[in-house]
Amino acid sequence: MHAQRTKPILEQALLATHVFVLILLLAESRLVIPDWLHVVGRLHPVLLHFPIVLLLIAVAILLFPQVLKNKEDQEYYGSYLLLWGCVLSAFTVIAGLFLSLEEGGGNSQALQNHKWTGVAVFWLSSLLYVLSDRLTDKPRVKTGVVSLMAVLIIVTGHLGASLTHGEDFITAPLRTGEVQLVTLEEAEIFDHVIQPILENKCIGCHKASKQKGELRLDGMEHILKGGESGPALVQGDIEKSLLAHHISLPLEEEGHMPPKSKPQLTDEETELILSWIASGGDFSKKVLAYDPEAPIFQLASQRFEDQPKGYEFKAADAATVESLNNFYRKVASLGAGSPALTVSYFSRQNFDAESLKDLYKVENQVVVLNLNQMPVKDEDLALLSRFTNLEKLYLNFADIQNEGLKHLAPLKKLQHLSLTGNPLKESSLTALGELKGLKMLYLWSTGLRDEDIDALEKALPNTVIERGYSDDGTIFRLTPPRLKFDNAFFKDEVKVEVEHAIKSTQVYYTLDGSSPDSLSSLLYSEPVTVKSNLTFKAKAFAEGWIGSEEASAEFIRSSIRPKTYFLKQPPSDRYKGDLEHSLFDGIKGIPDVWDLAWLGFIDTPLEVEMAFDGTVDIDSIQLSIWYNPGSHVFPPSEVEIWTSSKEGDWELASRSKMPTPAKDTPSALKRIPVPFNATSVEKIRLIARPAQLPTWHGAAGRKAWIMIDELVIN
Numbered sequence: 001m002h003a004q005r006t007k008p009i010l011e012q013a014l015l016a017t018h019v020f021v022l023i024l025l026l027a028e029s030r031l032v033i034p035d036w037l038h039v040v041g042r043l044h045p046v047l048l049h050f051p052i053v054l055l056l057i058a059v060a061i062l063l064f065p066q067v068l069k070n071k072e073d074q075e076y077y078g079s080y081l082l083l084w085g086c087v088l089s090a091f092t093v094i095a096g097l098f099l100s101l102e103e104g105g106g107n108s109q110a111l112q113n114h115k116w117t118g119v120a121v122f123w124l125s126s127l128l129y130v131l132s133d134r135l136t137d138k139p140r141v142k143t144g145v146v147s148l149m150a151v152l153i154i155v156t157g158h159l160g161a162s163l164t165h166g167e168d169f170i171t172a173p174l175r176t177g178e179v180q181l182v183t184l185e186e187a188e189i190f191d192h193v194i195q196p197i198l199e200n201k202c203i204g205c206h207k208a209s210k211q212k213g214e215l216r217l218d219g220m221e222h223i224l225k226g227g228e229s230g231p232a233l234v235q236g237d238i239e240k241s242l243l244a245h246h247i248s249l250p251l252e253e254e255g256h257m258p259p260k261s262k263p264q265l266t267d268e269e270t271e272l273i274l275s276w277i278a279s280g281g282d283f284s285k286k287v288l289a290y291d292p293e294a295p296i297f298q299l300a301s302q303r304f305e306d307q308p309k310g311y312e313f314k315a316a317d318a319a320t321v322e323s324l325n326n327f328y329r330k331v332a333s334l335g336a337g338s339p340a341l342t343v344s345y346f347s348r349q350n351f352d353a354e355s356l357k358d359l360y361k362v363e364n365q366v367v368v369l370n371l372n373q374m375p376v377k378d379e380d381l382a383l384l385s386r387f388t389n390l391e392k393l394y395l396n397f398a399d400i401q402n403e404g405l406k407h408l409a410p411l412k413k414l415q416h417l418s419l420t421g422n423p424l425k426e427s428s429l430t431a432l433g434e435l436k437g438l439k440m441l442y443l444w445s446t447g448l449r450d451e452d453i454d455a456l457e458k459a460l461p462n463t464v465i466e467r468g469y470s471d472d473g474t475i476f477r478l479t480p481p482r483l484k485f486d487n488a489f490f491k492d493e494v495k496v497e498v499e500h501a502i503k504s505t506q507v508y509y510t511l512d513g514s515s516p517d518s519l520s521s522l523l524y525s526e527p528v529t530v531k532s533n534l535t536f537k538a539k540a541f542a543e544g545w546i547g548s549e550e551a552s553a554e555f556i557r558s559s560i561r562p563k564t565y566f567l568k569q570p571p572s573d574r575y576k577g578d579l580e581h582s583l584f585d586g587i588k589g590i591p592d593v594w595d596l597a598w599l600g601f602i603d604t605p606l607e608v609e610m611a612f613d614g615t616v617d618i619d620s621i622q623l624s625i626w627y628n629p630g631s632h633v634f635p636p637s638e639v640e641i642w643t644s645s646k647e648g649d650w651e652l653a654s655r656s657k658m659p660t661p662a663k664d665t666p667s668a669l670k671r672i673p674v675p676f677n678a679t680s681v682e683k684i685r686l687i688a689r690p691a692q693l694p695t696w697h698g699a700a701g702r703k704a705w706i707m708i709d710e711l712v713i714n
């Protein structure tokens with residue numbers, strides 16, 4: 001009785017929805033709908049599941065009526081469920097059409113395909129309902145129509161899932177898809193580092209079939225073109241690149257990408273993209289072509305290690321491996337389930353060759369060792385002779401010259417050796433010639449002559465030697481010289497040494513911040529003693545080469561150091577450097593959030609208490625900070641200086657409001673002066689409070705970071 005009453009109502013509703021759907025389809029290009037109907041449209045993903053279930057149950061009953069014993073039940077449930085499925089699918093189609101009318105919503109071919117297959121399901125299911133009685137005596141025709149409807153339902157669902165989850169969402173588990181494996185030496189920065197990140201986290205919403213904001217990220221030409229809001233990438237300019245802007249916004253911000261509901265970029269992935277943009281946003285450059293001291297090289301090179309394979313040795317104790325990890329060394333498994341370990345060192349300033357002995361606990365498991373840019377000397381290579389399973393050794397831009405290479409002879413499994421940027425002497429060829437198991441040897445910018453490497457190739461016939469330069473008439477740019485010094489912040493003086501891997505170069509330098517040239521600048525011949533604040537800049541020149549880019553370092557005199565000091569409140573776990581020691585260690589940070597010199601504060605102020613050896617006269621205090629509005633890094637809003645009396649009470653000596661940078665102020669490392677001077681000071685407490693992002697900022701009103709690497713007291 002209930003079905004008899006509701007059936008006519010449902011049939012009338014079905015007829016009305018068909019008319020409404022036809023109107024929407026015919027007048028689609030001319031319709032402007034109110035905002036509340038857009039809300040109805042966004043219910044489309046919610047509505048679609050129930051009619052699909054009803055239609056599929058109806059299909060199952062119509063194809064396999066024997067599931068119901070009674071013939072009347074077969075006809076009743078098959079027809080009644082089909083009618084309900086038709087009506088509910090009508091409302092799903094209407095909501096979907098409203099959704100496609102949103103601005104930019106109906107441009108892609110994939111959406112059009114999904115729309116028309118959905119409409120086809122609605123029309124075909126309605127036609128089947130109307131003709132079901134007439135097809136009773138034509139079972140083959142009925143089976144064909146029902147089967148076609150089932151296929152259409154599956155295809156429509158697949159196309160819808162592709163729009164929201166990616167084109168291969170349904171079929172992905174069936175694909176074995178081999179991953180392209182490359183070594184560091186073969187890796188290109190975009191194809192093998194940046195593009196995989198975009199594929200995993202961004203392209204699902206920004207591709208040919210789905211272009212949110214009219215933006216595609218699935219190819220160089222599309223990335224450079226950008227979307228409706230402007231350029232996704234301005235090569236070399238983070239502030240003008242909207243890709244950098246959106247991935248740097250806090251997760252709570254509306255413009256943050258990927259959206260909060262999607263898998264997020266890791267901190268490392270974010271910094272990789274930002275470093276890639278800042279370094280020029282190149283699409284074809286090899287990873288090894290970057291300056292090894294550049295953040296992009298530091299981050300990208302760690303993503304390429306040997307792929308897991310079978311090993312005879314057992315895995316090391318997990319607790320032992322974990323104990324070897326610290327802020328300057330990373331020890332990790334070569335791959336899931338692999339007993340082999342890869343070891344990478346960071347922070348040249350903190351490297352101690354003796355720390356290699358710590359790895360003797362896992363000497364049998366270490367197969368990859370990355371010592372790029374570490375000050376490894378010839379005698380230190382003796383410490384590596386115990387790593388008999390070592391297969392890959394990176395020593396790029398270390399301090400290797402010759403004799404130490406003989407210590408690598410016991411490493412019979414060594415296949416890849418990279419010595420790029422080391423000033424090798426001719427005598428090193430003898431030791432290299434003994435490494436018969438090498439498959440790849442990298443000798444870029446080592447200063448070895450072509451005839452020396454020719455002889456080495458004869459001694460190592462099974463080794464591919466990459467020399468990095470052959471004279472085909474092309475003029476190449478020299479790599480920048482290396483500046484060697486103890487600390488950028490110094491008490492009395494600091495000595496600066498300049499080195500270059502190519503022996504024929506001449507290095508010119510300046511001390512006034514101007515760019516060096518080979519005509520009017522000072523020619524480097526011996527270490528330079530620096531006794532005052534200045535910027536040291538150097539360039540390398542050689543006949544037949546283009547002059548190098550500048551190498552520069554800023555030196556800052558900090559003559560007063562406290563005897564004791566401690567932080568009243570800890571920094572953020574993300575940027576905790578060497579805690580309070582980072583404020584007085586003399587190490588200057590670089591514009592890179594991964595640099596260990598930085599202390600970061602956002603939820604709590606920087607509050608440091610200092611005691612001096614006796615009494616001191618203080619003329620000035622400066623905060624050495626980083627300003628980077630793209631990463632929400634700003635100067636503090638206010639700085640207080642408190643002094644302690646002999647009785648131990650604290651008195652406010654200075655409170656200063658810090659000026660907010662203007663919108664067009666470029667990112668930079670800065671020293672912020674704090675108005676304060678006093679005589680006979682025993683103890684002081686400095687409090688710097690985080691600012692709020694200014695009104696011109698995209699995240700105005702939110703808290704800003706304070707990033708500080710040193711307190712400068714004179």
